[in-house]
Amino acid sequence: xxxxxxxxxxxxxxxxxxxxxxxxxxxxxxxxxxxxxxxxxxxxxxxxxxxxxxxxxxxxxxxxxxxxxxxxxxxxxxxxxxxxxxxxxxxxxxxxxxxxxxxxxxxxxxxxxxxxxxxxxxxxxxxxxxxxxxxxxxxxxxxxxxxxxxxxxxxxxxxxxxxxxxxxxxxxxxxxxxxxxxxxxxxxxxxxxxxxxxxxxxxxxxxxxxxxxxxxxxxxxxxxxxxxxxxxxxxxxxxxxxxxxxxxxxxxxxxxxxxxxxxxxxxxxxxxxxxxxxxxxxxxxxxxxxxxxxxxxxxx
Amino acid sequence: xxxxxxxxxxxxxxxxxxxxxxxxxxxxxxxxxxxxxxxxxxxxxxxxxxxxxxxxxxxxxxxxxxxxxxxxxxxxxxxxxxxxxxxxxxxxxxxxxxxxxxxxxxxxxxxxxxxxxxxxxxxxxxxxxxxxxxxxxxxxxxxxxxxxxxxxxxxxxxxxxxxxxxxxxxxxxxxxxxxxxxxxxxxxxxxxxxxxxxxxxxxxxxxxxxxxxxxx
Numbered sequence: 001x002x003x004x005x006x007x008x009x010x011x012x013x014x015x016x017x018x019x020x021x022x023x024x025x026x027x028x029x030x031x032x033x034x035x036x037x038x039x040x041x042x043x044x045x046x047x048x049x050x051x052x053x054x055x056x057x058x059x060x061x062x063x064x065x066x067x068x069x070x071x072x073x074x075x076x077x078x079x080x081x082x083x084x085x086x087x088x089x090x091x092x093x094x095x096x097x098x099x100x101x102x103x104x105x106x107x108x109x110x111x112x113x114x115x116x117x118x119x120x121x122x123x124x125x126x127x128x129x130x131x132x133x134x135x136x137x138x139x140x141x142x143x144x145x146x147x148x149x150x151x152x153x154x155x156x157x158x159x160x161x162x163x164x165x166x167x168x169x170x171x172x173x174x175x176x177x178x179x180x181x182x183x184x185x186x187x188x189x190x191x192x193x194x195x196x197x198x199x200x201x202x203x204x205x206x207x208x209x210x211x212x213x214x215x216x217x218x219x220x221x222x223x224x225x226x227x228x229x230x231x232x233x234x235x236x237x238x239x240x241x242x243x244x245x246x247x248x249x250x251x252x253x254x255x256x257x258x259x260x261x262x263x264x265x266x267x268x269x270x271x272x273x274x275x276x277x278x279x280x281x282x283x284x285x286x287x288x289x290x291x292x293x294x295x296x297x298x299x300x
Numbered sequence: 301x302x303x304x305x306x307x308x309x310x311x312x313x314x315x316x317x318x319x320x321x322x323x324x325x326x327x328x329x330x331x332x333x334x335x336x337x338x339x340x341x342x343x344x345x346x347x348x349x350x351x352x353x354x355x356x357x358x359x360x361x362x363x364x365x366x367x368x369x370x371x372x373x374x375x376x377x378x379x380x381x382x383x384x385x386x387x388x389x390x391x392x393x394x395x396x397x398x399x400x401x402x403x404x405x406x407x408x409x410x411x412x413x414x415x416x417x418x419x420x421x422x423x424x425x426x427x428x429x430x431x432x433x434x435x436x437x438x439x440x441x442x443x444x445x446x447x448x449x450x451x452x453x454x455x456x457x458x459x460x461x462x463x464x465x466x467x468x469x470x471x472x473x474x475x476x477x478x479x480x481x482x483x484x485x486x487x488x489x490x491x492x493x494x495x496x497x498x499x500x501x502x503x504x505x506x507x508x509x510x511x512x513x514x515x516x
Contacts, residue, residue, distance in 0.1 A: 016315040022322030097494035141490040245469030252349040257460040270456025
């Protein structure tokens with residue numbers, strides 16, 4: 001090999017390698033790589049307690065790496081003799097949307113793009129036609145005359161269509177009535193989103209972004225741990241709170257006390273009182289046969 | 301012989317292609333990812349689960365300054381303060397009590413302070429049944445007229461409860477009537493709603509639907 005050809009070949013080779021490396025830039029910028037540990041993880045229902053503990057440690061590690069906040073991740077199981085039911089007083093709701101944002105803060109939803117589990121529909125008096133509802137209202141003051149406000153979120157159906165369509169069983173109904181999602185098992189096909197008659201499921205089209213100072217460190221595996229791009233999420237009645245005995249975040253922040261939650265199997269709970277004594281007018285879209293655990297009721 | 305000649309050409313083309321791709325990525329000529337609209341974080345006041353008002357019982361519990369409730373700092377014991385009315389039987393609120401809005405009831409008929417306050421002891425309340433209640437016990441006073449609402453509140457169907465639904469695991473904090481309602485003007489005030497959803501791809505105002513002509 002002559003000196004000239006050696007130099008020429010090495011120059012071309014160096015340029016070529018540098019160019020290949022530079023053209024792979026987008027690959028290096030990809031962050032959300034699935035770790036081998038997560039990839040090899042077993043199905044939620046097959047995990048032994050030891051394996052679950054390891055999974056929770058992995059999640060804590062990953063969240064700390066990404067947000068710089070050490071979370072407390074738990075795997076809370078449903079309680080015996082408990083079935084959750086939600087009731088919402090349409091006579092009292094003023095449509096202030098505090099519940100929407102308390103939910104986002106509690107459940108670590110993406111802030112940009114914005115993911116919200118609760119939609120507050122502004123409905124004209126005299127109809128329950130959901131097509132007439134508007135959730136983009138922005139008035140100086142609520143409530144407005146001639147309208148009522150109807151917050152809609154996951155209805156935790158007895159007969160959930162979203163669970164039936166899931167091809168990988170990444171979503172299922174637990175015995176306390178909460179339909180949960182395993183974010184590590186979801187393949188992001190969005191069948192459940194299409195199947196839900198309440199528009200209650202949300203998809204992470206992009207990598208969720210949450211400011212670290214707004215991250216809620218009290219997390220549950222099936223609840224509010226941070227999601228990745230390409231998975232579904234939805235309201236889960238705040239499992240990280242309610243399975244520890246607390247009220248959901250949307251209820252605690254409601255200024256009017258329109259939101260009521262409790263154990264329907266306890267005859268003395270306020271939710272049992274309401275369903276027994278108040279004018280419970282409906283389950284939303286009763287006619288589609290989903291039989292929600294979310295009731296709307298009136299005073300008087 | 302031909303294959304030997306083609307190799308440098310293919311290599312050169314590849315190098316040029318990769319160099320071009322690299323230059324394009326480095327200069328970010330696609331502008332990817334597209335910049336997103338900035339969504340300001342919501343005001344933390346929106347996330348605050350506190351009730352809109354604080355009751356007298358709350359103030360006592362928090363050991364706050366209760367000098368506002370010391371009626372006999374100004375009033376004289378044993379002399380019920382006189383009430384003055386204008387020509388329309390409307391109570392004239394003295395300037396010392398300018399913060400009191402007489403808005404309880406819809407027809408202006410509830411215009412007597414001593415329907416609820418005790419004229420003989422201003423630091424207590426008096427329901428119509430002759431009991432004498434402390435300021436902390438105001439729910440009893442409200443319940444003496446608003447029976448069905450009191451029944452609902454008592455069972456948990458009306459009003460706010462914070463804390464634990466499962467009282468074996470923690471306390472449930474039941475809020476009083478005056479935590480949400482101003483006793484002098486009980487209608488719950490309106491407020492500015494928290495920001496609505498920011499869609500990633502905002503839709504333009506929907507055009508007025510045009511009725512399609514029948515096709516048959």
